[in-house]
Amino acid sequence: MISADSIRDIEPQKLDARLLVHVREVNKRYGNGTLALEGINLEVREGEFISLVGPSGCGKSTLLRIIAGLGDVSDGLVTVNGAAPTSVRARASTAFVFQEATLLPWRPVRANVELPLELQGVSKANWKPVVDEILELVGLSKFDKAYPRELSGGMRMRVSIARALVTKPKLLLMDEPFGALDEITRQRLNSDLLRLKEILGATVIFVTHNVFEAVFLSSRIAIMSARPGRFVREVAVNAPYPRDATFRGSPEFGQAVMETVQSLEH
Amino acid sequence: MAIQKVSVLSTTSSEPSAVSKWFSKSLPPISALVVFLLLWQGIILISGLKRFVLPSPIDVVQSFIDKSPELLDAAGFTLRSSSIAFVLVILLGTIVSFVLASNKFIEKALYPYAVMLQSTPVIALAPIIIIWFGLGLGSIVVISVIIAIFAVVANTTQGLISVENNLQNLFKLYGASSNQTLLKLRLPFALPYMVTGWRIASAQVVIGSIVGEYMAGAGGGGQGGLGLVIAASSARLQTSYLFASALTSALIGVGFFLLVNFIGHLLLRNWHESAVQHEN
Numbered sequence A: 001m002i003s004a005d006s007i008r009d010i011e012p013q014k015l016d017a018r019l020l021v022h023v024r025e026v027n028k029r030y031g032n033g034t035l036a037l038e039g040i041n042l043e044v045r046e047g048e049f050i051s052l053v054g055p056s057g058c059g060k061s062t063l064l065r066i067i068a069g070l071g072d073v074s075d076g077l078v079t080v081n082g083a084a085p086t087s088v089r090a091r092a093s094t095a096f097v098f099q100e101a102t103l104l105p106w107r108p109v110r111a112n113v114e115l116p117l118e119l120q121g122v123s124k125a126n127w128k129p130v131v132d133e134i135l136e137l138v139g140l141s142k143f144d145k146a147y148p149r150e151l152s153g154g155m156r157m158r159v160s161i162a163r164a165l166v167t168k169p170k171l172l173l174m175d176e177p178f179g180a181l182d183e184i185t186r187q188r189l190n191s192d193l194l195r196l197k198e199i200l201g202a203t204v205i206f207v208t209h210n211v212f213e214a215v216f217l218s219s220r221i222a223i224m225s226a227r228p229g230r231f232v233r234e235v236a237v238n239a240p241y242p243r244d245a246t247f248r249g250s251p252e253f254g255q256a257v258m259e260t261v262q263s264l265e266h
Numbered sequence B: 001m002a003i004q005k006v007s008v009l010s011t012t013s014s015e016p017s018a019v020s021k022w023f024s025k026s027l028p029p030i031s032a033l034v035v036f037l038l039l040w041q042g043i044i045l046i047s048g049l050k051r052f053v054l055p056s057p058i059d060v061v062q063s064f065i066d067k068s069p070e071l072l073d074a075a076g077f078t079l080r081s082s083s084i085a086f087v088l089v090i091l092l093g094t095i096v097s098f099v100l101a102s103n104k105f106i107e108k109a110l111y112p113y114a115v116m117l118q119s120t121p122v123i124a125l126a127p128i129i130i131i132w133f134g135l136g137l138g139s140i141v142v143i144s145v146i147i148a149i150f151a152v153v154a155n156t157t158q159g160l161i162s163v164e165n166n167l168q169n170l171f172k173l174y175g176a177s178s179n180q181t182l183l184k185l186r187l188p189f190a191l192p193y194m195v196t197g198w199r200i201a202s203a204q205v206v207i208g209s210i211v212g213e214y215m216a217g218a219g220g221g222g223q224g225g226l227g228l229v230i231a232a233s234s235a236r237l238q239t240s241y242l243f244a245s246a247l248t249s250a251l252i253g254v255g256f257f258l259l260v261n262f263i264g265h266l267l268l269r270n271w272h273e274s275a276v277q278h279e280n
């Protein structure tokens, strides 16, 4: 007998794992003439964890926003879950975590996490079990009545992640979510994020400036060049999940960090 | 022994009772008032100024007592016109703000006229208003609304257009309807700004009503309020009565302000910096 868990473990390696995000020959020129992205191609399969790394202003956020359906392309084609990013089908399977926690300050933690269910019209009777589960998973069960201003930066980010995961999205887009946190909190949240991803079986596209973070989290790292943003190289991180803190001391980790740093220097 | 004494003292002083808290908060303004009144009375005794130029505090209190029926009547009317104006200012001001904030084009098209209306002296508009609405309550309320509405419009509009971009993106990502975005995002986000507008307007509607009564009050019909009392008593050089009525209108203004402050506190106390009790 093969358990559900072991299937999920081997899925990323399987060639026929379903294609979740397809970006083909995308250019993006902003209204003021800035060419932010040029000739971008990206295929993300279910279960992958992909990091986008590159110098500031190279178009990482722009690409993520396009995949989320928050901005449009100038040329090329993007599909998410087989549909246009702005379609209901793509929207229903996507969640976004911003650099700041972007919580509603007038709502306590629980009501903040309920927001996506509320906006998507999920009937109220079904909220509690889902929200309880996700609060438990991010370790905030005891804080469900607290207001955002009463929480630390790391806890606020947990709420933001809980809110993103409450709809059980297939695709999680994260734009430098831990950029503003201290190193210890960042590492804890990194481990937590990998655990949550495994439990919920999500696919993640993650933007970061931090090479160590990218290597620790990702199965693949896409490295971008300065403006106009292009993919210059891809680094595969050859280490199986689940990964824990000891992974940071392994030769594979060091190898991938080296490769990434070298690619960035080009 | 000495050490024990010190520690006893410090525990009592670190937990002040409610009474002593109130006392330490009220003492400075009350003593300032007492000093002010004593100086005032003293200056009159020394300089021998005529009563109609500067009445003494005692004269003013006397006038309060003698004229209390008239003052109460007038205050009641002013309170009524201010309240009507205040409700209208909030309703109309909020609606106008939502229209202005709904669309950049509409905002650009209309905002200059809102500013123009605000900058036109009411005294220039008063004759037209009186022709249209007649002497009495109608014109008084209109004048008061014109004076006070800008504070609500400016602040509410500012709040509605300041909603953080990523919060709007969040609502877009979950397919929120425009109603949901309005009620669950823009309105609560704008609330602290709105409360600021209400606070300013609460003082301005009282001033507006008194200006309105001064220009458009109808004394015969009992629609003169404090504004007409002020006009009449100054014409007759009843200076202490003038002081008493000015003081009454100030009290109404303070009452309005405190009420709005309290409502604002109730609305924002859980989450907004302005209303939160900080523990450092």
Ligand SMILES: Nc1ncnc2c1ncn2[C@@H]1O[C@H](COP(=O)(O)OP(=O)(O)OP(=O)(O)O)[C@@H](O)[C@H]1O
Residues within 6 Å of the ligand: A030, A031, A032, A034, A035, A036, A055, A056, A057, A058, A059, A060, A061, A062, A063, A227
């Ligand atoms: N709304 C916009 N209008 C015009 N130009 C924009 C806009 N947003 C971004 N840009 C430009 O596009 C380029 C890419 O921006 P983007 O925010 O995607 O970069 P980034 O890689 O996310 O940078 P960072 O690491 O600093 O977040 C930049 O040169 C930026 O100035």
Ligand SMILES: [Mg+2]
Residues within 6 Å of the ligand: A060, A061, A062, A175
């Ligand atoms: Mg960015």
